[in-house]
Amino acid sequence: MRGLIAPAVTALLLTSLAACGGQSGPTASKGPAEKTKIVIATFNDFGYQSLYQEYERLHPDIDVVERVAAAEEHHRRIATSLATGKGAADIEAIEEGWIGQFKAQPDKFANLLDLGAGQIKDRWPAWKWQTSISKDGKQLGLGTDVGGLAMCYRTDLFEKAGLPTDREEVSALWSTWDGYIETGRKFAAAKLPKTAFFDGPVVMYRAVLGQADVGLYNTDDTVVVETNPAVRAAFDKTIQAIDAGLSAKITAWSADWNAGFQRGSFATIACPSWMMAYIQEQAKNAAGKWDIAKIPGGTGNWGGSFLTVPKQGRNQQKAFELASWLTAPEQQAKVFRSKGNFPSTTKLYTDPVITQFKNPFFNDAPVGKIFSESVATMKAQYLGPKAGDINTAINNALGRVEQGKQSPTDAWNQALVEIKKIL
């Protein structure tokens, strides 16, 4: 329901389910009465179970309790907890797609700068740090994981179409989105049966827009869809790819999309790190056929979360200390090793944990290197409160064009009307 975020998080869930197996429950059975209970609410699988135990060993006075829910439900509950003033955990995890919405009510959260977040600021790349800052300058969250962005492609289909298959050569083909479309034209010229160059407009639009300096919102929370040329440019670039006949015209996260990964209905798709798990899940038969190259434009991110401390909590300082510890590079590396959630701390991007990580399913692509490069050079794009719903309206417009229901101009204008309604 939140644009692409919902499915994205579903995908995150799938990612993490595979590697599940941590124990739960505190190790110390019955501590002294003065133990402070810190409740942390997360969604899907953050891979923190064993870390809680470690933290309790390091801090015998703390008792960590985790609450887990599905992503949609989790964020909806935060909204109601904040509205009613009751029920929020000491630490609430918030996904990137929702952070804009919660940033619009900064008074409900502790300003982490007051609790000492300023000292750990340089853990994160500037854009990740910026994403959770409210417009009145409060830092609301500490970054956990990130998505990054790369381009997944099918080597077997590229070979059939007479294109290079080596990931360095492929990356060189599309340093820009125009290069990507040009490559697509060559691919289409080979006329492979039942195979298109890319899946559909949703993922491509999202990837192109994410590279702009300013996206849907100005930093003062005004929606600039109509006036910001970058949004229209992302829309038009996607239409251009559709008009070139490169789209498989499949709606993202539909049954046909899942089947498409398996049957090779499309040869490329823009890929955040969690998408790798999704592809492996959907296309078990295609191991070794997929590979990963750089994203056109070089940078990008899609997904990732933050740990926030709601003001309702009674132990904000202690909650902050736990959140700070959980998001420290050492802990992020542990989570990456056990669950694969891609770390957000820059220090790790030069660490062998990341640089030497290869994915056998994707032809042993050095995915750690590829994704960290895409993330490290990212520019901060301000995410406003209703970005998810606005993107849904634009995605729907792209879908109408693709299905031949409307001209691009009509679809765009209808999207603008719908966006006004959302606000």
Next chain:
Amino acid sequence: MIRSWLYRADVKASPYAYVLPFFLLFAALGAFPILYTGWVSLHDWSLLEDQHTFLGLGNYAELLGDSYFWNALFNTVSILILSTVPQLLLALLLAHVLNGRLRGQTFWRVSMLLPNITSVVAVAIIFGQLFGRDYGVVNWFLGLFGVGQIDWAAGTATSHIAIATMVIWRWTGYNALIYLAAMQAVPQSLHEAAIIDGATSLQRLMKITIPAIRPTIIFTVIVSTIGGMQMLAEPLLFGGGQPTGGNDHQFQTLTLYLFEAGFGRFDFGYASATAWLMFVVIVMAAGINYLFVRRIRSS
């Protein structure tokens, strides 16, 4: 003296005490939320803001001028008709067959209910796959007859048919069992007399059974109408979890529209107003159906 007073108090007061628990629960969980929804609907009530400005009937006025509200109403009624009419006719026929002599009667009757106890989410996901454009079974089957690939979710009519199919599949058996129960109360002698007079099975259904179970038919029509007006899970999941109901709102139902306003935009004022208007619409729809079905002649 005291004893007789106590006795009278007992006779007069006890019945109220017995029904009190229900009414207390209803007041807390039924009446209060309904009235509070009405109060919320008079405000600009965002869940994300602390200020709730009083608007009076502003939300209602906006809603009545909102083309997406009317679009959702049209979709709801369209899906309702497409699902309820075939569903109840089919249920009548099935019940009639089950009412006759049949081997393995219990097995057939129990299996009627199986679709209904399946989780609606599972049904929606499976049917979403069946109605897939590229690899859906329905398109494969139609392809055998030379029909081209239909993008079911893309069109208004096609998406309504797909969603109505889910509802039909899930609720036909349930209604058939209700009809069956009513049919078993129809005196066998009427059927026997008709058989002697040479009536066919269909004639007996039309002339004896349907008039005899008229109250049950009215009941199922009204219940199906209320259920159909509130349809949420099927269109939500058919659209991949998007509350817009397709890229042109082509299968967004009223409840889905409410859901979009309330839990997508957290605009509870607008969502509450939608809920109240929906209530009015449902009462009207149920009333119209009642008048319509009442015209079945009683025997």
